[in-house]
Amino acid sequence: MELPRGMKDFEEQENANIEHIRYHFKKLSNLYGFSFMDPSPIELLSVLETKSGPAIKDEIYYFKDKGDREVALRFDFTVGLTRYISSQKSIKLPAKISSFGGVFRYDEPQKGRYRYFHQWDIEVYGKANLESEAEIIELTSRLFDSLLLKDITVDINHRNLVESYINQLFDSKDPQLVGDILRAVDKIAKKSKQEIIEEFKDRYDTEKLEKILEFSQIKGTIAEVEKQFDTSTLASWDDLKKLFESLENRGVSNIRINFGIVRGLDYYSGMVFEVFDKNSTLGALAGGGRYDSLTKAFGREDLGAAGVAGGVERIILTMQEQKILAEAKPNRVAVLYINDEMQKVAMSIASLLRLNNIPTDIDLAGRNLKKQMDIANNARISIIVGPQELEEGNVVMRDMQNGTEGTISLEKLTEDPNSVLNLEKL
Structure with a gap:
């Protein structure tokens, strides 16, 4: 057609x-x-x-x-x-x-x-x-x-x-x-x-x-x-x-x-x-x-x-x-999860960020982490929910532009969702 x-x-x-x-x-x-x-x-x-x-x-x-x-x-x-x-x-x-x-x-x-x-x-x-x-x-x-x-x-x-x-x-x-x-x-x-x-x-x-x-x-x-x-x-x-x-x-x-x-x-x-x-x-x-x-x-x-x-x-x-409209990545966040057990927490984080007007992507198909990275390529920040960090009350944050990483506590993330956009301050 x-x-x-x-x-x-x-x-x-x-x-x-x-x-x-x-x-x-x-x-x-x-x-x-x-x-x-x-x-x-x-x-x-x-x-x-x-x-x-x-x-x-x-x-x-x-x-x-x-x-x-x-x-x-x-x-x-x-x-x-x-x-x-x-x-x-x-x-x-x-x-x-x-x-x-x-x-x-x-x-x-x-x-x-x-x-x-x-x-x-x-x-x-x-x-x-x-x-x-x-x-x-x-x-x-x-x-x-x-x-x-x-x-x-x-x-x-x-x-x-x-x-x-x-x-x-x-x-x-x-x-x-x-x-x-x-x-x-x-x-x-x-x-x-x-x-x-x-x-x-x-x-x-x-x-x-x-x-x-x-x-x-x-x-x-x-x-x-x-x-x-x-x-x-x-x-x-x-x-x-x-x-x-x-x-x-x-x-x-x-x-x-x-x-x-x-x-x-x-x-x-x-x-x-x-x-x-x-x-x-x-x-x-x-x-x-x-x-x-x-x-x-x-x-x-x-x-x-x-x-x-x-x-x-x-x-x-x-x-x-004139190269004025470069396809710059917006302040999007991708929430990724290591395995199925982490998916529920990841979905909760994604909803929290969206409630605070932060554009957020998350995989809905239950794919493995490697395939989830496809959506992270369109984001500036990715949040990775893994068993080891979650046990300590944290999640991993990665700057998708320069590759730097840090962790943030779920408590801080809940109190100040906008902190995900300030990775350098973590």
Whole structure:
């Protein structure tokens, strides 16, 4: 029996890594005042099409339920959260919401992302303002700091800025042209300049395509960008400068202006950003921006929105590349027994430790000591119950990392179960 293509089982270490990310994310989102919620995993297909149009069917899991309704599995959190907030007419604004969990996409499976994978997500709903956007980027940067990831860059841009340059360059305000060129720019991280030109040359002037792709390579600080290009003709340059300055004021130092960041989705309407590890080829670890047009599509003309989502499995791969997520053995204890007569005492000790919230393993099958050592390999400390030591009221304790041993009295173990985690003090 096999799983459907693109699906996988998540084993213990993978789940532990996901929970590690979840812990840091929830801690930070709470610190910044975000309310945590989990939007429904199933939406009406029409709701998901509000974000991405009918073509989204090619990229998601959708089906008819027993009520003959067209429904689909969520492909991100933004749609569900925006649907929910848009329906809450009396909600206090700004509303700050965070989510963490699994999403489904019918994309071609790739390294770091299967068809079911995990995301973290934060959104701010309310009147559009620069400080909301800065807070989202700040929290994102702090999350990567808390995960101890190095060489992380947050690249920021503004969609209006790129669109204004496209309109100037092509002397046109045709939405179809703008959309096509934005998609061309968005491909630059995945394809060569020549491949993109070949793809679009039948519809657009090659020289102008080359210019827009050169424009997309401009990046740096405010001063560096202004040396490379006359920004006075670009819409929203001042807005982007103010965002950059706000982030610097907040102590976010790993930011960079990058004219190549446009985000592929059509609903973005302002600031956009993506997060990269400079030494990785995995692509963006997180991305987001302002998307006021989506709340309008849900009937809330008065409601602005900005947010970000990050790919958990891709972040885990990056942490493993940097050797941050070493499979360190947790503070587990293995209780072993020399023979069947010692099993009863060993079981009692295991229960005592578990009652005191100490993760404890013990063999249930009555195997010999040699085979019991299999479970001890997953522990930091092992307790060995043997006849000779037990006669004296003691048990043996062994540090499984360095092999040192000691004994502890059953009386002390009963009075202070946590003492098993301090072998060096015995």
